[in-house]
Amino acid sequence: MVNIGNDWDGFLAPEFKKDYYLRLREFLKKEYFSTRVYPPMGDIFNALRYTPYSDVRAVILGQDPYHGPGQAHGLCFSVRRGVEPPPSLKNIFKELNDEYGMPYPPSGELTGWAKQGVLLLNTTLTVREGCPQSHKGQGWEILTDKIISLLNDRSTPIVFMLWGGNARAKKALITSPRHLVLECAHPSPLSAYNGFFGCGHFKKANDFLIAHGQAPIDWSHTADD
Numbered sequence: 001m002v003n004i005g006n007d008w009d010g011f012l013a014p015e016f017k018k019d020y021y022l023r024l025r026e027f028l029k030k031e032y033f034s035t036r037v038y039p040p041m042g043d044i045f046n047a048l049r050y051t052p053y054s055d056v057r058a059v060i061l062g063q064d065p066y067h068g069p070g071q072a073h074g075l076c077f078s079v080r081r082g083v084e085p086p087p088s089l090k091n092i093f094k095e096l097n098d099e100y101g102m103p104y105p106p107s108g109e110l111t112g113w114a115k116q117g118v119l120l121l122n123t124t125l126t127v128r129e130g131c132p133q134s135h136k137g138q139g140w141e142i143l144t145d146k147i148i149s150l151l152n153d154r155s156t157p158i159v160f161m162l163w164g165g166n167a168r169a170k171k172a173l174i175t176s177p178r179h180l181v182l183e184c185a186h187p188s189p190l191s192a193y194n195g196f197f198g199c200g201h202f203k204k205a206n207d208f209l210i211a212h213g214q215a216p217i218d219w220s221h222t223a224d225d
Contacts, residue, residue: 001013001016001017002016002045004045004048004049005049006048006049006052006053007052007053007054008048008052008053011053011150012048012143012146012147015142015143015146020139020142021139021142021143023138023139024138024139024140024143027135027138027139028041028126031126031128031135035128035129036069036128036129037126037127037128037129037135038065038066038067038068038071038072038126038127038128038129039065039072039073039074039126040073043072043073043074044074044125044126045074045125046073046074046075047074047075047076047114047119047120047121047122048119048147049074050075050111050114050115050120051114051115051117051118051119051120053150053151053154055117056117056118056119056151056154056158057116057117057118057156057158057159057209057214057217058117058118058119058158058159058160058161058205058209058217059118059119059121059148059151059158059159059160059161060076060077060113060118060119060120060121060161060163061076061121061122061123061148061160061161061162061163061166061167061170062076062077062120062121062122062123062163062164062167063076063122063123063124063132063133063164063166063167063186064122064123064124064125064126064127064132064133064135064136064166065122065124065125065126065127066079066086066127067127067128067129067130067131067132067134068086068129068130069129070083071083071086072127074125075110075111075114075120076120076121076122077089077092077110077120077187078108078109078110078111078114078120079107079108079109080107080108080109081107081108081109081223082107083107083108084108085107085108086108087188087189088186088187088188088189088192089108089187090104091187091188091189091192091196091197092187093105094197095187095196095197095198095199095201095202096202096219096220098197098198099200099202099203100202100203100219100220102219102220103220105220105222105223107222107223108222109222109223110222110223111222111223111224112218112221112222112223112224113217113219113221113222115224116217116218116221117217118217119151121144121147122144123140123141123144123166123167123169123170124136124138124140124141124144124166125140125143125144126140136166144170145170145173148160148170148173148174149173152173152174152175152176152179153176155178156214157178157179157180157208157209157212157214158179158180159179159180159182159204159205159208159209160174160179160180160181160182161182161201161205162181162182162183162184163183163184163185163186163187163196164185164186164188164191165186167186168183171183180204180205180208182199182201182204182205184196184199184201185199202217202219205217206219
């Protein structure tokens with residue numbers, strides 16, 4: 001069964017025994033055996049591995065992983081060093097530049113955010129090569145709903161940044177008034193000009209954290225040197 005290696009194991013162990021997850025697991029076995037699926041199997045739960053439950057201060061919700069070769073590694077919007085940042089990630093860096101004057105990072109790897117308590121979670125955690133949303137409706141959404149509900153139960157205020165329709169559909173799960181929910185269009189080139197650019201989410205998130213006695217996120221620290 002899944003071993004994340006931190007406090008998420010205790011919270012999610014019951015989920016990994018449920019029928020929906022066992023069906024999802026069988027589906028994934030067939031997919032990984034018969035076609036090319038991203039991210040690599042060992043990277044599927046990297047968002048949870050990098051950001052323990054008790055450390056989460058902000059959540060960025062994506063849609064599903066990048067579906068091109070070598071891109072996805074289990075953190076939404078992030079790519080490994082040496083991989084050209086996809087258009088959505090370039091638009092994220094553009095928004096950061098507009099908000100903070102932050103120079104474009106040397107790589108598209110966002111592990112530095114994850115280690116600061118930013119959970120970089122997709123609503124669906126796997127995808128078939130070249131086929132966006134090809135694993136939608138197979139059970140991942142039930143698990144990610146549970147993750148969001150568990151975070152909603154946290155007593156420490158969290159910022160939820162919901163980008164795009166799939167992410168915004170999770171808003172109904174965030175019922176505690178102690179948290180901040182920020183919504184806008186997806187940073188994809190198809191929708192970024194419909195509300196992502198100019199959203200101010202990165203500054204709004206930090207203002208909220210500071211107002212609640214927490215350290216701000218250093219958005220310029222995208223990855224360790």
